[in-house]
Amino acid sequence: DIVMTQSPDSLALSLGERASINCKSSQTVLHSSNNKNYLAWYQQKPGQPPKLVMYWASIRESGVPDRFTGSGSGTDFTLTISSLQTEDVAVYYCQQYYTTPYTFGQGTQLEIK
Amino acid sequence: EVRLLESGRGLVQPGGSLRLSCAASGFTFTNYAMSWVRQVPGKGLEWVSTISGSDGGTFYPDSVKGRFTISRDNSKNTAYLQMTSLRAEDTAVYYCARIATSATYGLFEYWGQGALVTVSS
Numbered sequence: 001d002i003v004m005t006q007s008p009d010s011l012a013l014s015l016g017e018r019a020s021i022n023c024k025s026s027q028t029v030l031h032s033s034n035n036k037n038y039l040a041w042y043q044q045k046p047g048q049p050p051k052l053v054m055y056w057a058s059i060r061e062s063g064v065p066d067r068f069t070g071s072g073s074g075t076d077f078t079l080t081i082s083s084l085q086t087e088d089v090a091v092y093y094c095q096q097y098y099t100t101p102y103t104f105g106q107g108t109q110l111e112i113k
Numbered sequence: 114e115v116r117l118l119e120s121g122r123g124l125v126q127p128g129g130s131l132r133l134s135c136a137a138s139g140f141t142f143t144n145y146a147m148s149w150v151r152q153v154p155g156k157g158l159e160w161v162s163t164i165s166g167s168d169g170g171t172f173y174p175d176s177v178k179g180r181f182t183i184s185r186d187n188s189k190n191t192a193y194l195q196m197t198s199l200r201a202e203d204t205a206v207y208y209c210a211r212i213a214t215s216a217t218y219g220l221f222e223y224w225g226q227g228a229l230v231t232v233s234s
Contacts, residue, residue, distance in 0.1 A: 040220055042158075049208050049224035050150075050158065055217070093158055097219025101174035102160040 002026050002096050006105035012113040019081040021108045023094035028074045031098065038098035041070060041079045044107075045090045053092075054079060086112060115139040117209045117225035124231045129199050133228055135192040135209030143167065146212035147185060147192040148221060151205035154229075161207070162194060163218055172218070177203075199232045206230075 003026040013019055029038045037057035042050040052061045054070040057077055067082040081088055089112055094105040121133040135147065149161040162183035163172045171183050182195040192209060207228050210221035 038217075038219070042221075049227055050221070051224070052213075052220070052222050055213070055220055061222075095158070095219075095221075097217060100160075100172055100219070102219035104158040104160075106157050 001101055002029065002099065002103050004094055004096055004103050004105040006092075006094055006108050008108060009106070010109040010111065012111045013084050014113045015086065016083050019084050019088070019110055021079045021092050021094075021110070023072075023077045023079070023105050025075045025077075025096055029096045029098040030074050037073055037077070038096055039070075039072070039077050040095045040097060042093045042095065042104075043088075043090045044093065050093065081110075084110075084112070115211060115223045117211060117223060119207065119209050119225045119228035122228035122230060124233065125199055126234050127200060127232055129232070130195070130197045131199065131230060132196070133194040133207055133209075133230070135194075135225060137190045137192065137209075137211070140211070142185075142190040143187045146215070146218055147183075148210045148212060148219075149183060149192075149194045150208045150210055150221060150224075151203075152208065152227075153205045159205075160219070163212065164192065165218075166215070196230070199230075201232050204230060204232045 005024045007022045039057040041054035044050040053064045058070040069080045091107045116138045118136045125131045146165045148163040164183045180198045185192045209225040211223040213220040213222040
């Protein structure tokens with residue numbers, strides 16, 4: 001199984017600050033046939049289901065603000081929020097869809113300081 | 114608007130069975146694979162099963178293989194998760210999710226609100 005490891009486990013920043021969440025996979029999720037990284041990011045707010053925010057590592061889902069950016073390739077990825085807003089408070093999960101079993105990171109709790 | 118509505122939540126004894134349903138609307142159901150993903154309250158996410166839209170092919174992780182069965186009724190726009198031989202560690206919120214495209218079987222684009230399953234004596 002591909003193990004997804006996120007860092008940090010939690011992050012507390014001030015409004016307007018830049019937030020970076022890291023995700024590392026135990027093996028590559030870059031498919032050589034199409035040069036795409038099978039890596040997604042989800043945002044989960046309290047009492048709500050997860051919401052897809054990024055896929056193919058760097059493509060924003062429709063409606064996601066452009067302050068969200070995804071980067072990385074192979075085994076190392078980052079989700080960056082350029083200027084933290086109140087509504088960004090949530091748990092963020094990375095997930096690989098390269099192969100079954102599809103696996104998620106343990107989550108990163110993002111809070112306002 | 115895509116909508117997924119789970120039903121069938123409940124309390125079941127260890128070793129028992131339960132069936133969850135997921136009623137879908139807002140898209141052409143037969144065109145999309147469907148999945149179930151679970152979350153122990155306060156913990157992380159675990160993929161549980163996927164069924165293709167067309168040929169009904171199914172996929173499971175080892176943790177539930179042989180105990181859980183995913184199915185669908187395209188005439189009712191509904192997906193199901195039949196759970197048997199339930200264990201305490203199966204206690205979780207079970208989310209129904211729609212796969213993004215046929216080329217991205219593990220990409221969960223839309224999620225339902227979830228159904229809580231509690232396995233306890």
